[in-house]
Amino acid sequence: MSYFQSPDLHERQKNAAAIKKAMLEKFRAASQDPALEQQRLNRIAINEARDARMAEREAAKKVREAELAAQAARAAELAAQAQREAEQAEALAKAEAAERAVALAAEQKAERDARYAARKAAKKVRRRGY
Numbered sequence: 001m002s003y004f005q006s007p008d009l010h011e012r013q014k015n016a017a018a019i020k021k022a023m024l025e026k027f028r029a030a031s032q033d034p035a036l037e038q039q040r041l042n043r044i045a046i047n048e049a050r051d052a053r054m055a056e057r058e059a060a061k062k063v064r065e066a067e068l069a070a071q072a073a074r075a076a077e078l079a080a081q082a083q084r085e086a087e088q089a090e091a092l093a094k095a096e097a098a099e100r101a102v103a104l105a106a107e108q109k110a111e112r113d114a115r116y117a118a119r120k121a122a123k124k125v126r127r128r129g130y
Contacts, residue, residue, distance in 0.1 A: 007015070030036055
């Protein structure tokens with residue numbers, strides 16, 4: 001039982017080589033085409049313009065970030081200064097309150113001592129009888 005082989009190995013290899021050669025010729029012809037070359041140059045110009053715009057945006061972004069960082073630093077410095085002033089005011093208020101407390105305690109002690117002295121004097125007067 002024999003079967004028919006239409007293309008033998010040699011013919012298939014020859015056909016494959018011819019197809020590869022035709023594809024190569026088509027590619028070479030396409031690469032020689034001035035319209036395709038112009039499209040390629042246009043794409044290159046578009047890519048370069050895009051890269052330039054991206055670089056400009058990056059530079060602007062860096063400048064904006066630097067400005068934001070400077071503003072943040074100024075805000076932090078102002079906040080720190082306000083904090084220091086608040087702490088100084090609080091310390092001053094505490095010192096004044098302490099001074100008032102000391103003065104009040106001294107005044108109360110003086111009043112208490114005066115009452116004690118008055119009691120002692122009254123007791124002395126009662127003992128003597130005059």
